[in-house]
Amino acid sequence: MSDTAQRRTGGRWIQEWQPEDTAFWERTGRRVANRNLIFSVLSEHIGFSIWSLWSVMVLFMGKNYHIDPAGKFFLVAMPTLVGSFVRIPYTFAVARFGGRNWTIVSALMLLVPSLAGAYVMHPGTSYSTFMVVAGLTGFGGGNFASSMTNINAFFPLRRKGWALGLNAGGGNIGVPVIQLVALAVITWAGADRPRLVLALYIPLIVVAAACAALFMDNLAPMSNDTGTFAAIVREKHTWLMSVLYVGSFGSFIGFSFAFGLVLQNQFGRTPLQAAQLTFIGPLLGSLIRPVGGLLADRFGGSKITFWNFVTMAAATGVVVYASSIKSLPVFLVGFIALFVFAGLGNGSTYKMIPGIFEAKAQDRIAAGESAADAAAWSRRMSGAAIGVIGAVGALGGLFINLAFRESFLTAKTGTPAFVSFLVGYAICFVLTWAVYLRRPAAARAAAEAPALAGV
Structure with missing residues (x-):
């Protein structure tokens, strides 16, 4: 055990953690891991809801707010921008402070954008103030990485x-849930009561922090050395996987934030009509994400990711066609399919990350390094990679909202933006094929995660 691990003591610090040891896993590991997973999901769920808060707040912004459609697209882009940058420090905070401890802190930090939003959400607030407060919700995006x-x-x-x-x-389900909450508020209280949404979420933030304090654990063996970040940014697979995650998760979060505005500006839906539809895509995309991970466990991450981007390109083609004929039903079919495949791809691309570093760890063992040291190296590197790739991938949401903003400004329709997305998905499936499905075999083996016996 490292000196760092030995200094980490107390009732909520676990000193020994060997999940790859089957006996240890069956004896205590599975139960502890699953308990931490449950309350991690709760905290992350609330984080995603707050991160996507302004995707529903803009539905409450009528003409008396004096913000045009382009301004609203820029407003909902701010959380993705901030959320992308905070993901990297949030990633390393887990190893520095402990997973349980940082979950408590990161959950409580969500009170800042929530209380600020409740204070400023009324006509007469300046646009710059809205931008700053919307940016604060990026804290919720950081919760995902940690x-x-x-x-x-x-x-x-x-x-x-x-x-x-x-x-x-x-x-991810936090996105459609807060959209459903907004739909309920607009339906029953009207479009002039946005603070009711926050009145529901502020107590939930406190509950999530309390549950983390009571039921989660810190892992003492988990640590970051000063060279981990430098090593991970020099690793080519970090940047290759970042491109793929821009295509999958960037699409999911970007479309989630923009869906309601696209429906209002391209098809003339009212805020209530838009709210009745916006939750469907994010909900399905969230529910299918674990299936993407499960399929990747079974068939290999690169195979699922490749075919997923092919289908995303096909769905985008349907959306472009629907836009050209101004058919809302066809548009909804294509757009919701995009959400589903983006969610599936989120699961399969993230599965590829630990597999890549596990394959490299096997090489280190073959070179004479101990299995324990190689496993610790793999955990550090894959954890750091998850943070960096997640941060870059979230920028895809920013690109999508800026593309929509420019598209509606210049062409008064979202069609040019969708054409650019189609090109992006083509790049992603060609990249997946060229690097992880075609030769060299080593890259393919890394993406397929060779240590899958018993699945």
Whole structure:
């Protein structure tokens, strides 16, 4: 055990953690890991809801707010921008402070954007103030990175696809849930009561922090050395996987934030009519994310990711066609399919990350390094990679909202934006095929995560 691990003591610090040891896993590991997973999902779920808060707040912003459609697209882009940048420090905070401890802190930090939103959400507030407060909700985006890094350390490789998919999917559901809450508020209280949404979420933030304090654990063996970040940014697979995650998760979060505005501006839906539809895509995309991880566990991450991007390109083609003929039903079919495949791809791409570093760890063992040291190296590297890849991937949401903003400004329709997305998905499936499905075999083996025996 390292000196750092030995200094970490107390009732909520676990000193020994060997999930790849089957006997240890069956004896105590599974129960402890699953308990931490449950409450990690709860905290991340609330984090995602707050992160996507302004995707529903803009539905309450009528003409008396004096913000045009382009301004609203820019407003909902701010959380993705801030959320992307805070993901990296959030990732390393888990190893520095402990997964349980950081979950408590990161949950309580959500009170800042929530209380600020309740204070400023009324006509007459300046646009710059709205931008700053919307940016604060990016804290919720950071919760994803720290949560995924923490759960990655709890589970053995053969279970990571399902565990990471479930953790992320449960968090992602925070997007449609807050949209459903907004729909209920608009339906029953009217479009001039946005503070009611926050009145429901502020107590839930406190509950999530309390549950983390009572039921989660810190892993003492989990640590970051000063060279981990430098090593991970020099690793080519970090950037290759970042591109793929821009295509999958960037699409999911970008479309989640923009869906309601697209319906209002391209098809003339009212806020209530838009709210009745916006939750469907994010809900389905969230529910299917664990399936993406499970399929990747079974068939290999690169195969599922490749075909997923092919289908996303096909769905985008349907959306472009629907836009050209101005058919809302066809548009909804294509757009919701995009959500579903984006969610599936989120699970499969994240499964590829620990597999890549596990394959490299096997090479280190073959070179004479001990299995324990190689496993610790793999956990550190994959945890850091999850943070960096998650941060870059979330920027995809920013790109999508800016593309919509420019598209509606210049063409008064979202069609040019969708054409650019189609090109992006083509790049992603070609990249997946060229690097992870075609030769060299080593890259393919890494993406397929070789230690999947018993799945």
